[in-house]
Amino acid sequence: MSKNTTQIRAAVAREKGGPFSIETLTLDAPRRDEVLVRVVATGLCHTDMVARDQSYPVPHPIVLGHEGAGIVESVGADVLKVAPGDSVVLTFLTCGRCKPCRLGRMAHCEKTFPLCFGGARLDGSTATLDGQGEKVHDHFFGQSSFATYALANERNVVKVSSDVPLERLGPLGCGIQTGAGAVMNALNVRPGTSFASFGAGAVGYSAIMAARAVGATTIVAIDIVPSRLEMAKELGATHAINSKQTNPVEAIRDITGGGVDYSLETSGNPSVLHQAIEALGSLGTCGIVGAEPLGTEVSFDVNTLMIQGKGIRGILEGESVPDIFIPQLIELNAQGRFPFEKLMKFYSLDQINQAAQDSEKGVTIKPVIRLLAA
Known part of the structure; x- marks a missing residue:
């Protein structure tokens, strides 16, 4: 393994409607505007199943997951928003340049589909290889957080207080903020x-x-x-x-x-x-x-x-500005006015298929996949 890559364990969707397979992959180092995050936990959302089942034309094989929370491991040279050691919630990725983004309506970014469902960066590149050296699609919602490490962009990481249990915060990045x-x-x-x-x-x-x-x-x-x-x-x-x-x-x-x-x-x-x-x-x-x-x-x-x-x-995405709205939801929760933790049930990465099944059957409201101890 090169010093410019990280070995990760990840859940990979390889076939339409098929189960997730737990695999060891290699992940490239962050580019200048990217952030490598050690994922503590990630929510499993209906949209992950939509992508797994290809109800949206998402390319396979792919690492899904778009409600991650974790600790910043390293950052690219141009990143100023966060630093190694910071606690972060990962959310949806936007271009930051189109009319909706410039109006503060980034949830309706004109590049939403390629950025969140394209399975790659906007330039078509990916950062993940499997054990045979074959490409695995990634950058799902700009994160692909069904993995022990995720590569996000500076724009879709939200810094949060280290005093809050990270394993509960991932779903704020999509389902709960929606x-x-x-x-x-x-x-x-x-x-x-x-x-x-x-x-x-x-x-x-x-x-x-x-x-x-x-x-x-x-x-x-x-x-x-x-x-x-x-x-x-x-x-x-x-x-x-x-x-x-x-x-x-x-x-x-x-x-x-x-x-x-x-x-x-x-x-x-x-x-x-x-x-x-x-x-x-x-x-x-x-x-x-x-x-x-x-x-x-x-x-x-x-x-x-x-x-x-x-x-x-x-x-x-609740038409939110995540850097503002997610901390507001955390504060409402701290005051007892928004008890989102009541929705959650925790699973290990090896239990992700059971979590998906429980979610689809209505047994579990919000499955959360634990990756690492905070």
Whole structure:
């Protein structure tokens, strides 16, 4: 092994829908704008399974993982933001140059797809080889953190306090900031208003906790799993609807006297999105964060949308500025107002396929893969 490479253990997706294989790989040293991170733990997200199953055209073989947290091992010559020894959360990568990035709306970066799903840097290069010297795709969301070490960019590392347990922080980089940011940043849910989360998973729960934190007074959770609805009430939902048993649109109209001010579709199910739009009251807004297959279309009543002044918002990564928003979520958690740790169950890297299975079955809300002791 060259002094310019690091030997890592990683979970590799090699075939569509297939299991992750645990392999020993070599990872190049960071370039001038890159950061090598010793990964302590990383969340496993629905988007990782979407990429594994190639619902998005992500190249294989690839190291996935995009909710990493760890310790900076080394940095490139041009990196000023962090230094070796710093605790960091890894988040989505952006170009920093396009119009959305320059407007502070980097979640909608024009290079999002190639940077996060291209399996390589923008110039097409990769940094990872397998035991036979063959290329393994990487840079998933600019990190590929299903590994003991990850190569990130200065733009997608967020420095955090070393006093906070790192193994809990990785999911803030995507799933948790997506749900919370949808409420706090994109929809801008106001005190005294009504909010409905269609789907009670990690993103939906994060949205519910955020809605409570900002002062929404009617918070409705919709799901088909009774245990998840019970937990939603523990986390802040004032009402819970089992959509297998009850028409959620009618129930929401009864609860609110006409419809909610804000709804969020987190499930990635087109029929559920239709319900989330229908459940809005006058001047209400529906946010969309559920990852659906490319080309998915949904119908809605145009006249109802116009007459009642309803809005529909596509939302990525909670429209957050991660360097600002992630520390805010950590502080809310420290104050007991955003208990995201209640969503997590921990697995070792060797248990990643069990973690994925548990997530898909709904047994585990937010699997977190431990890589190293902090």
